[in-house]
Amino acid sequence: MGKRVGMEVAIAAAEAVALCNIDVAAVYPITPQSHIAEHMADIIHDGRIDAEFITVESEHSAISACAGASAAGARAYTATSSQGLMLMHEILPIVSAMRLPICMANANRAVSGPLNIWNDHTDIMPQRDSGWISLFVENGQEAIDLSIMSFKIAEDPEVMLPCVVNIDGFQLTHMIEPLELPSQAEVAKFLPPRKAFAQLHPDNPISMGCFAMPDTYTETVKAKEVALRAAKKVVTKVFGEWAKRFGRKYSVVETYRAKDADTLMLTMGSMGETAATAVDELRKAGRKVGLVKLRLWRPFPVEEFKAAVQGCKTLIVMDRAISTGGAGGPVATDVKSLLYGDKKKPRVLNVIAGLGGRDLTVGDFVAMFDLAKKKKDETFELYGVRE
Amino acid sequence: MAKKKTEQKKWPEKWHELNPGCMVFAAGNAANYKTGSWKSQRPLWDNAKCIKCGICYIFCPEGCIQETQDGFYEANLDYCKGCGICAHECWPGAIVMREEEE
Amino acid sequence: MNQVQNFEIFAPKLVDRKEYFSAGHRACQGCGEVLALRHILKALGDDVVVANATGCMEIISSGYPQSAWEVPYVHVAFENAAAVGSGVEAALKALRRKGRIADRNVKTIAVAGDGGTCDIGLQALSGAMERGHDMIFFCLDNEAYMNTGIQRSSATPFMAATTTSPAGHAIPGQRTQKKNVPEIMVAHKVPYVATACPSYPLDLINKVKKAAAVKGPAYVHVFSMCPTGWRCASEITIKMGRLVVETGVFPLYEVENGKYRLTMEVPEKLRPVGDYLKPQGRFRHLTPSDVEKIQEYVNREWEILLNKVECMQPW
Numbered sequence: 054m055g056k057r058v059g060m061e062v063a064i065a066a067a068e069a070v071a072l073c074n075i076d077v078a079a080v081y082p083i084t085p086q087s088h089i090a091e092h093m094a095d096i097i098h099d100g101r102i103d104a105e106f107i108t109v110e111s112e113h114s115a116i117s118a119c120a121g122a123s124a125a126g127a128r129a130y131t132a133t134s135s136q137g138l139m140l141m142h143e144i145l146p147i148v149s150a151m152r153l154p155i156c157m158a159n160a161n162r163a164v165s166g167p168l169n170i171w172n173d174h175t176d177i178m179p180q181r182d183s184g185w186i187s188l189f190v191e192n193g194q195e196a197i198d199l200s201i202m203s204f205k206i207a208e209d210p211e212v213m214l215p216c217v218v219n220i221d222g223f224q225l226t227h228m229i230e231p232l233e234l235p236s237q238a239e240v241a242k243f244l245p246p247r248k249a250f251a252q253l254h255p256d257n258p259i260s261m262g263c264f265a266m267p268d269t270y271t272e273t274v275k276a277k278e279v280a281l282r283a284a285k286k287v288v289t290k291v292f293g294e295w296a297k298r299f300g301r302k303y304s305v306v307e308t309y310r311a312k313d314a315d316t317l318m319l320t321m322g323s324m325g326e327t328a329a330t331a332v333d334e335l336r337k338a339g340r341k342v343g344l345v346k347l348r349l350w351r352p353f354p355v356e357e358f359k360a361a362v363q364g365c366k367t368l369i370v371m372d373r374a375i376s377t378g379g380a381g382g383p384v385a386t387d388v389k390s391l392l393y394g395d396k397k398k399p400r401v402l403n404v405i406a407g408l409g410g411r412d413l414t415v416g417d418f419v420a421m422f423d424l425a426k427k428k429k430d431e432t433f434e435l436y437g438v439r440e
Numbered sequence: 441m442a443k444k445k446t447e448q449k450k451w452p453e454k455w456h457e458l459n460p461g462c463m464v465f466a467a468g469n470a471a472n473y474k475t476g477s478w479k480s481q482r483p484l485w486d487n488a489k490c491i492k493c494g495i496c497y498i499f500c501p502e503g504c505i506q507e508t509q510d511g512f513y514e515a516n517l518d519y520c521k522g523c524g525i526c527a528h529e530c531w532p533g534a535i536v537m538r539e540e541e542e
Numbered sequence: 543m544n545q546v547q548n549f550e551i552f553a554p555k556l557v558d559r560k561e562y563f564s565a566g567h568r569a570c571q572g573c574g575e576v577l578a579l580r581h582i583l584k585a586l587g588d589d590v591v592v593a594n595a596t597g598c599m600e601i602i603s604s605g606y607p608q609s610a611w612e613v614p615y616v617h618v619a620f621e622n623a624a625a626v627g628s629g630v631e632a633a634l635k636a637l638r639r640k641g642r643i644a645d646r647n648v649k650t651i652a653v654a655g656d657g658g659t660c661d662i663g664l665q666a667l668s669g670a671m672e673r674g675h676d677m678i679f680f681c682l683d684n685e686a687y688m689n690t691g692i693q694r695s696s697a698t699p700f701m702a703a704t705t706t707s708p709a710g711h712a713i714p715g716q717r718t719q720k721k722n723v724p725e726i727m728v729a730h731k732v733p734y735v736a737t738a739c740p741s742y743p744l745d746l747i748n749k750v751k752k753a754a755a756v757k758g759p760a761y762v763h764v765f766s767m768c769p770t771g772w773r774c775a776s777e778i779t780i781k782m783g784r785l786v787v788e789t790g791v792f793p794l795y796e797v798e799n800g801k802y803r804l805t806m807e808v809p810e811k812l813r814p815v816g817d818y819l820k821p822q823g824r825f826r827h828l829t830p831s832d833v834e835k836i837q838e839y840v841n842r843e844w845e846i847l848l849n850k851v852e853c854m855q856p857w
């Protein structure tokens with residue numbers, strides 16, 4: 054079995070990746086991801102793993118170098134945050150269209166402006182439609198486990214898509230937690246070296262990244278869409294294998310005290326733990342409330358989500374991002390449109406909160422719950438604004 | 441050595457028939473596209489004037505001029521776009537460009 | 543009929559007969575850029591991987607389901623050929639070390655236009671060269687963004703008319719002088735930097751081979767004639783390349799570890815720039831005094847280059 058350590062989560066994420074027999078890492082530092090970049094450098098400079106470390110001059114080049122490396126058959130890794138992810142934006146959908154299973158950690162941070170280095174989900178949301186598998190972790194252990202699993206998921210022959218693991222910046226990345234790091238031998242058994250579907254080498258000269266005319270582009274979109282949706286099955290399969298080998302269970306949608314709840318709160322990422330405590334408090338006060346946590350954001354786990362909210366009357370979606378000038382938070386917007394056609398569906402309320410590092414306490418979740426319950430219409434609430 | 445695979449798939453492809461990631465596995469299969477139809481003039485060789493220097497071969501942007509068995513040169517008209525470079529560069533004047541007939 | 547007085551130096555028989563870029567590509571008639579590419583690939587042979595930027599060479603070669611490339615090829619985007627190449631190079635190194643690919647040398651090359659090199663791709667290029675990847679970067683310089691409709695780049699020469707530097711009444715064409723990217727590469731201490739032109743194919747091939755022999759970064763800036771973008775006849779493509787060199791507008795040289803060397807015949811007196819400018823529609827609006835201004839600039843740049851050749855010592 055692995056060893057238990059007290060470790061900062063960002064460092065643990067890098068340690069987890071170091072167990073994955075990566076071939077190339079191309080990382081550019083940005084707060085709050087930097088400890089991943091720095092620790093990755095430590096590991097490679099100390100010769101602890103056999104990989105190339107490319108100290109790229111930007112995140113655009115980080116993801117581009119990963120694209121080249123992955124196309125050449127390497128297991129490639131990068132990590133970023135906020136502005137860095139925004140700079141990568143252009144390349145993200147290309148990488149998925151090229152079916153390159155690059156893995157990335159995103160230390161979620163608000164996007165500028167104004168400049169703000171603290172946590173929310175406004176960086177990952179603009180990347181939502183880029184064709185990446187997108188996972189959210191709730192704590193440090195999940196950061197380790199999902200970082201390792203992400204390679205297995207991404208490289209599955211049924212998938213061949215890139216994968217981003219979202220780790221809330223500071224809230225998680227800078228926490229020191231008791232964590233279990235699996236042993237190298239265990240991970241090696243779980244995750245053999247990458248076997249690429251095709252790779253750039255003169256022994257078999259192929260062309261990658263070809264362009265598509267109008268007679269083909271739509272078909273490529275369909276192919277990517279089907280592949281990404283199908284990835285959910287593989288995510289579940291890999292979760293199952295992980296549980297068997299390492300004893301920790303995951304599912305694409307998780308629930309807490311949801312069975313008899315008439316009201317459910319929906320969260321992603323680290324706020325899930327605080328929300329769960331709030332649920333306990335509200336339960337103590339006699340409210341029939343529960344919690345739904347989305348672990349898999351893309352592909353959206355439609356069936357699992359619908360099963361989780363079935364029978365509840367009110368669903369309060371907590372968003373850590375806003376579609377400015379749009380319908381509200383991106384998670385709520387998705388959820389509403391997915392439920393729209395259902396005969397029996399809960400009322401969906403949307404609270405946007407915890408932006409740019411504003412703390413969300415248990416009390417805040419209770420207050421948000423009350424606020425939502427009082428609402429007469431379905432418009433979103435931006436919680437905690439000084440009026 | 442690059443092996444020439446002739447990937448003959450039907451066209452247009454259905455979405456599930458596309459190669460993953462729009463990869464092309466048959467190196468150099470652009471050769472299936474005959475650019476010869478672009479030309480409005482074609483090069484004609486007068487081998488009596490040819491000194492077999494190979495300059496026409498060197499400067500053809502299509503790489504469609506080949507050496508014949510007897511050391512002269514000729515263009516593969518399936519690909520020749522009629523740019524006129526070979527005729528212009530053949531300094532002994534062994535190549536002339538002739539308008540294509542309708 | 544004597545454009546090629548020194549035809550012997552072509553020695554075509556020395557050129558690899560194999561084609562690595564298949565006919566059926568869709569470059570314009572008389573494209574000098576694709577000719578450059580053809581010879582670059584011949585010089586390199588089979589054991590390469592190409593990372594290509596968006597631009598003419600990408601568009602004319604790789605429309606799914608067809609590819610003109612006989613060597614492994616990847617295109618990702620416009621500005622990142624050097625970064626993609628960095629990743630390829632790193633991967634080949636790691637996979638070879640780990641025994642997951644054949645244990646032999648495979649060269650990574652990145653190929654971009656002047657836009658993908660001197661403008662939007664300059665940062666990635668700088669990064670890749672500074673990091674010292676074992677990679678050759680080729681700039682195929684046709685002096686504008688041709689693929690997207692002949693817009694100016696920082697490599698467009700002074701006064702040339704493009705669609706974003708038109709020959710207007712107030713502003714007659716490009717306002718700036720050509721950016722000297724080879725010089726920027728020398729400043730990066732890239733061990734091998736060269737300029738080349740497909741009108742001098744043997745020189746081009748030699749330089750590519752030299753660049754390939756470097757264990758580390760190399761940069762080759764290839765002047766690539768573009769009849770479409772320059773508005774000149776397709777058959778004079780090769781002649782235009784000769785004229786640009788003979789007028790000193792684009793001198794051929796190489797810089798090995800900081801030591802400059804001219805690789806062209808050094809004339810007593812440069813040919814007048816007018817000979818080069820006249821056949822091109824993009825310079826049609828020039829007045830005699832404009833030509834004079836360009837001549838002065840070219841003379842000055844030529845002197846500067848000769849000084850470098852004379853004075854610069856290897857590192």
Ligand SMILES: Cc1ncc(C[n+]2csc(CCOP(=O)(O)OP(=O)(O)O)c2C)c(N)n1
Pocket residue numbers: 575596597598599620621654655656657658659682684685686687688689690695
């Ligand atoms: C980020 C981005 N900006 C703009 C473009 C549009 N674009 C594609 S190729 C190109 C110009 C290419 O010029 P150059 O690099 O000189 O190559 P050429 O076509 O002249 O060979 C432009 C502007 C793009 N593809 N991506």
Ligand code: SF4
Pocket residue numbers: 485489490491492493494495496497513529530531532533534535
């Ligand atoms: S350039 Fe002219 S002389 Fe030379 S080989 Fe070609 S046809 Fe013959």
Ligand code: SF4
Pocket residue numbers: 482483499500501502503504505515516519520521522523524525526527572
């Ligand atoms: S006309 Fe142009 S394309 Fe045709 S053979 Fe001559 S050089 Fe090649």
Ligand code: SF4
Pocket residue numbers: 568569570571572573574575576598602684688689767768769770771
């Ligand atoms: S526009 Fe110029 S560089 Fe582009 S394919 Fe045509 S001739 Fe070649």
Ligand SMILES: [Mg+2]
Pocket residue numbers: 655656657682683684685686687688689
């Ligand atoms: Mg150009």
